[in-house]
Amino acid sequence: xxxxxxxxxSYGDIAPYxxxxxxxxxxxxxxxxxxxxxxxxxxxxxxxxxxxxxADSGTSGPAASRKDLIRAASAFVRRLGAGVADAAAExxxxxxxxxxxxxxxxxxxxxxxxxxxxxxxxxxxxxxxFAPVVSGGxxxxxxxxxxxxxxxxxxxxxxxxxxxxxLRARLGLPAAAPAAIRARQEAGRRPVLHGFSPAVVPxxxxxxxxxxxxxxxxxxxxxxxxLPTTVEEFLDDGPPPVxxxxxxxxxxxxxxxxxxxxxxxxxxxxxxxxxTGRAGLDATxxxxxxxxxxxxALLFPRMAxxxxxxxxxxxxxxxxxxxxxxxxxxxxxxxxxAARLTALGAAPAPVPFKKLTAERLADALTRxxxxxxxxxxxxxxxxxxxxxxxxxxxxxAAERIGRA
Numbered sequence: 236x237x238x239x240x241x242x243x244x245s246y247g248d249i250a251p252y253x254x255x256x257x258x259x260x261x262x263x264x265x266x267x268x269x270x271x272x273x274x275x276x277x278x279x280x281x282x283x284x285x286x287x288x289x290a291d292s293g294t295s296g297p298a299a300s301r302k303d304l305i306r307a308a309s310a311f312v313r314r315l316g317a318g319v320a321d322a323a324a325e326x327x328x329x330x331x332x333x334x335x336x337x338x339x340x341x342x343x344x345x346x347x348x349x350x351x352x353x354x355x356x357x358x359x360x361x362x363x364x365f366a367p368v369v370s371g372g373x374x375x376x377x378x379x380x381x382x383x384x385x386x387x388x389x390x391x392x393x394x395x396x397x398x399x400x401x402l403r404a405r406l407g408l409p410a411a412a413p414a415a416i417r418a419r420q421e422a423g424r425r426p427v428l429h430g431f432s433p434a435v436v437p438x439x440x441x442x443x444x445x446x447x448x449x450x451x452x453x454x455x456x457x458x459x460x461x462l463p464t465t466v467e468e469f470l471d472d473g474p475p476p477v478x479x480x481x482x483x484x485x486x487x488x489x490x491x492x493x494x495x496x497x498x499x500x501x502x503x504x505x506x507x508x509x510x511t512g513r514a515g516l517d518a519t520x521x522x523x524x525x526x527x528x529x530x531x532a533l534l535f536p537r538m539a540x541x542x543x544x545x546x547x548x549x550x551x552x553x554x555x556x557x558x559x560x561x562x563x564x565x566x567x568x569x570x571x572x573a574a575r576l577t578a579l580g581a582a583p584a585p586v587p588f589k590k591l592t593a594e595r596l597a598d599a600l601t602r603x604x605x606x607x608x609x610x611x612x613x614x615x616x617x618x619x620x621x622x623x624x625x626x627x628x629x630x631x632a633a634e635r636i637g638r639a
Contacts, residue, residue, distance in 0.1 A: 236264045236265070236328045236329060236633070236634070236637045237264070237265045237267075237326060237327050237328045237329075238256075238259055238264050238265065238266045238267070238327060238328065238329050238330075238331060238633065239266075239267050239269060239286070239322060239325055239326075239327035239329070239330050239331070240252050240255065240256050240266065240267070240268045240269065240330075240331040240332075240333075240354070241269045241270075241288070241319065241322065241330065241331070241332055241333060241336040241339075241340050242268065242269070242270050242333040242335070242336060243270065243271065243288055243315055243333065243335045243336050244333075244335050245482065245483035245513075245546075246274070246482065246483060246528070247482055247483070247546040247547060247548035247549060248333065248335065248356070248548075249270045249271070249274045249277065250274075250277060250454035250455075250548065251356060251430060251451070251452050251453060251454055251548055252268055252270070252331075252333065252354070252452070253268065253277050253278060253280075253281040253283065253454055253455040254281070254452050254453045254454050254455040254456070254626060255331075255354065255430075255452040255625075255626050255629055256268050256278070256281060256283045256455075257281045257282055257283065257455045258452070258626035258627070258629075258630060259626075259629070259630055259633065260282055260283060262630055262634075264633070265284070266283050266284065267283065267284035267285065267286050267325050267327070268281075268283045268284070268285055268286070269285075269286040269287075269288050269318070269319075269322045269325070269336075270285070270286075270287075270288055271287070271288055271289070272287050275287070277454075277455070280455070280457070281455035282455075284325075286321075286322050286325050287318065287321075288315060288318035288319065288322070289314045289315065289317060289318045305390070305393065305394055308394045309393075309394050309395075309396075309397060309398070312335075312338075312339065312394060312395050312398040313397055313398040313401065315335075315336070315339060315398065316339050316398035316399070316401055316402040317401075317402075317405075319336065319339045319340065319342075319343055319402060320343070320402055320405045320406060322343065323343055323346060323347055323406065326347075327347065327349055328349055328637060329349060329350055329351070329352060329633055329636060329637060330343060330344050330347075330349060330350070330351045330352070331351075331352050331353075331354050331629070331633070332351055332352070332353055332354065333354060333355065333356065334353075334355040334356060334357050334359055337351075337353055337355075338391065338392075338395045338398075338399065338413065338416075338417070339395070339398060339399070339402060341416055341420060342399060342402045342403050342406060342408060342416070343402075343406070345406075345408060346406035346407065346408055350425075350636050351425055352425075352426055352427075352428070352629070352632055352633055352636060353425065353426065353427030353428065354427075354428055354430060354452075354629055355427055355428070355429050355430065356429075356430050356431065356547045356548065357429075357431075357547055357568050357571075358429060358431075358436060358439075358448075359388075359427075360384070360427075360439075360442055360443075360446055361380075361381050361383075361384025361385045361387075361388065362380060362381060362384060362439035362441055362442060363377035363378070363380050363381045363439070363441050364377075364380065364437075364439040364440070364441070365380055365436075365439075365571075366379070366380045366383050366384070367383050367384050367386075367387035368567075368568040368571040368572075369387065369567055369568055369571075370383055370387070370571075371570045371571070372564075372570040372571040372572075372573060372574030372575075373574070381441075388417065389414070391413075392412075392413035392414050392417065393413075395413055396412075396413050399411075399413050399416070421443070424443060424444060424445045425445065426445045426446075426447070426632055426636070427445065427446050427447070428447050428448075428449045428625075428628060428629055428632055429446070429447065429448045429449065430449065430450070430451050430452050430625050430629075431448065431450070431451055431547065431551060432448075432450050432451060432551070432554070432616070432619060432620045432623055433448045433450070434616050434619040434620065435550075435551070435554065435575055435579065435616065436448065436575060447628075449623070449624075449625045449628035449629070450620065450623025450624060450625035450628065451551050451555070451620065451623070451625045452625040452626040452629065453532065453552075453555075453626075454530065454531075454532070454548075456530055456532050456533070460530060460533065461533070462529060462530075462533050462534065462537075463526075463529075465524070466508075466524065466526060466529065466534070469508070469524045470537050473506055473522065474506065474539070475506075475537060475538055475539040476505065476506035476507050476508050476522070476524075476538060476539060477500065477503075477505050477506065477507045477508070477538060477539055477540050477541070477542060477600060477604070478507075478508050478510065478534065478535065478538045478540070478541040478542060478543070479496045479500075479507055479508070479509050479510070479516070479542040479543075480509065480510030480511075480512050480516065480542070480543055480544075480549075481512050481513075481514050481516070481543065481544045481563070481565070481588075482512050482513070482543065482544050482546050482549060483512065483513045483546075484512070484513065484514065484544045484565040484566070484588070488514050488515075489511075489514045489515025489516050489517060490515075492514055492516055493509065493516050493517055493518040494518075495591065495592065495593045495596065496509055496516065496518065496542075496593075496596070497518050497520065497523060498593035498597075499593045499594075499596035499597040499600060500522065500523065500597075500600075502593060502594070502597035503597040503600040503601050503604070505522075505539065505600060505604065506522035506523070507522065507523050507524075508524050508525075508526055508534070508538070509523065509524070509525045509526070510525075510526055510527070510528070510529070511525060511526070511527050531548075531549065531552035531553075531556070532552065532555070532556075535552055535553055535555070535556035535558055536556040536557070536558070538556070538558050539558065539604045540558055540559045540560065540561060540600060540603040540604050540609075541553040541556075541558055541559075541560050541561070542560070542561040542563060542596065542599075542600070543560065543561075543562065543563065544562075544563055544564060544565050544569055544588070545560075545562040545563070545564045545569040545570070545572040545573035545576065545585070546568075546569060546572070547568060547572055550562070550572040550573075550575070550576060551620075553576075553581075553613070554576075554579075554581060554613055554616045554617060554620060555617055555620050555621075556613075556617065557610070557613050557614040557616075557617035557618075558610065558613055559581055559582060559603040559604070559609035559610050559612075559613050560576050560581055560582040560603065560609075560613070561582060561583065561586065561596065561599045561600055561603050562576050562577070562582055562585040562586070563585070563586050563587070563588050563591055563596075564585055564587060564588060565588040570585070570587075573585035579612055579613075579616060580608060580609060580611075580612030581609055581612045581613040581616060582603060582609060583599050583602040583603055583606075583609065584599075586599050
């Protein structure tokens with residue numbers, strides 16, 4: 236079967252699909268990953284074909300206002316829509332769609348007359364169980380949560396409206412409103428598999444059939460992959476350090492965050508591994524090492540705790556490693572995942588990025604590292620996650636669709 240996976244956004248939005256794609260390819264399928272050019276090396280290094288999508292989002296922090304955020308998101312998906320249209324030339328028997336690309340991928344599937352399989356890293360459907368993931372992680376009560384979820388979908392439809400209109404015209408499809416297209420998807424009960432652990436977010440009881448939580452799929456890790464020698468030497472030279480990284484967040488704030496991180500480590504009496512990321516963290520000195528992009532699967536199990544922005548992928552990687560976290564959420568779905576970490580007991584209370592100081596970070600690190608309940612909670616979740624096979628569940632669903 237020829238499978239086209241579409242994913243867009245930052246590293247954490249793309250990397251998990253390299254492992255998923257590699258799993259599908261190992262089963263004998265012809266898999267192409269459509270993503271931004273900056274991730275071509277990840278796709279090809281995972282043994283996948285690659286199709287270019289424009290418009291790396293460049294997201295680095297919260298927009299100045301809701302209006303600015305919607306305007307920026309709309310511009311992003313309009314550029315993305317042009318690339319999705321070009322992806323039709325790849326041909327496919329099945330489209331596997333991420334949360335971000337699904338509203339565009341539905342149009343492509345209609346034009347190509349092929350089925351779709353949602354493979355989401357975040358819960359996107361309204362539910363009484365929790366508020367929309369972009370609403371800050373605070374419950375509004377059963378009725379409020381579901382109402383807010385429905386409203387959030389209307390906002391998403393607004394963001395995608397121009398891109399969908401242009402994409403449908405380019406594909407030769409009749410005009411249709413985004414809400415009507417979404418309603419058709421739901422009426423058809425199109426399957427959506429969610430790549431997070433039910434131990435972290437249980438499947439809501441009020442979701443329709445076909446919306447399932449199956450466990451994570453992870454970034455591809457080559458056989459025999461190892462940490463660099465300099466990292467191994469640092470790890471062997473003292474007690475387990477703390478990881479500090481903000482992924483694609485906080486661009487341009489590297490100097491401030493580096494100074495803050497080192498001061499917090501000194502106050503807490505801990506060693507640290509700083510990941511450069513888009514912020515540009517960079518520090519040297521006793522007990523501090525700065526690294527570039529490294530596989531979390533290899534690095535996190537060697538840490539005493541992980542400080543991160545609480546993106547979906549980094550949150551899951553820390554739990555998989557069974558180490559406590561200090562979540563520092565910045566924007567989007569990050570407060571939701573940060574709140575889940577705290578609710579699970581795997582982290583102290585989140586430290587919002589806007590309120591981050593060396594003193595607050597040091598206090599949170601001290602609690603995370605020295606209060607054994609956080610490590611115990613993380614390890615309990617890790618044991619459950621080790622039994623899950625998210626990529627295998629996607630493979631089963633894809634082959635079931637292919638046989639239909």
